[in-house]
Amino acid sequence: MLIVLQLAFMLLAMRQFQIENAAFLRLAVLAFGGFLLHAWLPLAYRLPFFLGLSLAGIVLVMGWLNGAWLIGIGLLLIGICHLPLSFLWRIALLLSVGTVLALQRAELLASPWSTAIWPILGSMFMFRLIVYMYDLQHEQAPFNLSRSLSYFFMLPNACFPLFPVVDYKTFRRNYFDADSFHIYQTGVDWMLRGVTQLVIYRLVYYHLTLAPAEVHTGGDLAQFLLANFALYLRVSGLFHLITGLLHLFGFRVPETHHLFFLATSFNDWYRRANIYWKDFMMKVFYFPVYFRIKDYGATWALVLSTMLVFFLTWFLHAYQWFWLRGTILFVPQDFLYWALLGAVVIANSLYEAKWGRTRTLNKSNQSWRNRVSLYLQTLVTFIALCILWSFWTSESITGWLSLWQVLGSDPAAAERNSNPVFNTQSLLVVALLVVVASSTGTIGASGNVPPRKGVSRKIWSPVSITTVKIVLLCLLGIEGIYSQFSPTTATMVLSLRSSHLSRIDTAKMERGYYENLLDVNRFNSQLWEVYSKKPTNWIDVDSSNLKRFVPGFVRTELIPSFAEDTKHGRITINQYGMRDQDYAVAPEPDVFRVAVLGASSVMGWGVGDGETFEALLEERLNRELTHSPYAKYELLNFGVAGYNPPQQLPALEKALSFKPNSVFYIATGREMSRSARYIANTVLDKIAIPYPELNAIVASAGITPDMDETTALRLLEPYGQDILTAIYRRIAGQCRERGIKPVLIFLPQLRDGSWQEETAPSLKVATDEGFVVLDLNGIFRNADIKTIRLAEWDEHPNKTGHQLIASAIYDALLANREAIFSPTRQ
Structure with a gap:
């Protein structure tokens, strides 16, 4: 019953922090409920159960x-x-x-x-x-x-697609081989450790990670290296959760990770991190080869066996990638990572073979020199692992090498605002999480064999400690408690209560989604999970002829006269390459025509013809604004999935040929960073930029086509506001020259996030350049995200979401009716 009490609190903590996904919570309910029956069954019936x-x-x-x-x-x-x-x-x-x-x-x-x-x-x-x-x-x-x-x-x-390699012999031999209560309690302790590590992982993932292009100073580089390496907490957390759950059913499997951030050498790291993988490779490959060739010399046997292990580790990781992702993983940094790690492990092994290794500092060996030496070894190993890990997880070797250029840069020229999340209360929350994660409080702690059945035990102290930790974690997830903290701390805790993509990976998924790429950070399990669950035939038009490549700055456009049925409705592109009905090129005299510019939300990704907010808004204007100076309203949809702000310049040129009375530019967040990235990629792809003001910014930033993407972005991102200003100024200027009302409608994403960081400065730029600004921020705040998004892996608005958007824009238009609908055409 003590175990059941702890499991009840554990389930509450998992639910409050939405550990993994809804499927795992259902599985946890099944497992914890099954434990109640399993624990009381005779031993002979437990395994079949x-x-x-x-x-x-x-x-x-x-x-x-x-x-x-x-x-x-x-x-x-x-x-x-x-x-x-x-x-x-x-x-x-x-x-x-x-x-x-x-x-x-x-x-x-x-x-x-x-x-x-x-x-x-x-x-x-x-x-x-x-x-x-x-x-x-x-x-x-x-x-x-x-x-x-x-x-x-x-x-x-x-x-769990990513699952520890459980050894069958251990699985068989360690089944109820010790006191049942101690096995169960160890399982609860490990699950608590896993949940806490997953929460700390979210803290790092959401608030500390940096994109390579955001690294401008030595401090940024240190944060990038540390945060990138700390993301491994997710693997450790998941594996502790898995093995802890197995303990509830009598499988006393060993630890999968043991204080891996405190390794004192590369060999020690290999022994501590993913212990099951190390044991698997040693058992199946290392020892059979070593003892077969040992007669030719122990040193050569050690070297060749270790080389084989690391070569097969590289190969088997690619093999694992294929079965989990369905694609072949073959990039140079993978092979080089395992080759470098194998080389240092071989060197370390040869050193230990000759000089031996100190396994622990016993009492007779606890001099200050030994302690300082141990601390220095740990620090040097940790720094080296951070560097090597960053190389392994990098998107390219040139991009990784460019990170180190910041060490010679002027720190004053690259200063950025400090992260406002971490105040005193935030640090206390982090400290609490770290204490819970690092201290085991387990009866059967790592390295100690639990007592055999029948041995007396003192259970109250460790059980009460674990229970207090779980209760504290539950309390931390209660809105009425964390909302009493400062706003920044409350916001931080709120972000830890759900699993979603960080701002960096959200931007990556948008790029890959919009451009039909799979530019996924290869070892980011959060993004991996999103893509793994996404059906390969999502929307049914990913690989069809919906878009085509065209030469020049715009790169892509919708193919005229395209039509296809999808699971979300019919997608029809008219003769002019717009997702809309066919209109005359010139409007009738009493028609108020609007050209709507934007990306996928405007085009209507995931909704059928007539269900886009543009079509719904047009229908409502014509239905309800009957006492206006116009006989009809026409909204022409020039939205194209994947368009970034710079691409709206050629889209505007096309729209102007239809002689609109107004241009509605739909901005959706990250306008500055998306603009900088598009311009950088345009330069790197050696595509001419036909706008002098943008070319001038490129020249000021010093971007050249022979640079790698990370360096180009690092140089150009500080000019993001200048680029956006040039784009908005050109759009508004061309509209004013023709007597057209420029209107910028800010359409937020479905949930709050870091995309909001650029909203205020972007809207100020639009206001300064003469746009009528309609800010729809907050329209989704009270809506259930599940009812307005397409799918868990796709946060574009669905049919209900488009209805909500159309209603919000209609209300905003009425509130600004004089500024938008008054006649101005010269």
């Missing part, structure tokens, strides 16, 4: 059809392992079936099941089959159907 619970979890998460296919394929693979054939024949059959599945994963062969099962199927079998077959060959343990199936279909796996 766990298997049944695991299969139920797969169906709960994946659905009946996908779950059935996943389980069926898994049973086929497990069955092959036990065919009455020689070991080599079984390996050959597994490779044959695996090849067919790989071809289906790569979509070279058709498959009757959904692609949704691939990441989980791969997670369950890509490494576990290797371990399982190895143990079948070398172990003589009797076969147990429930144990074998439980090993592959482990309960938490349905929600």
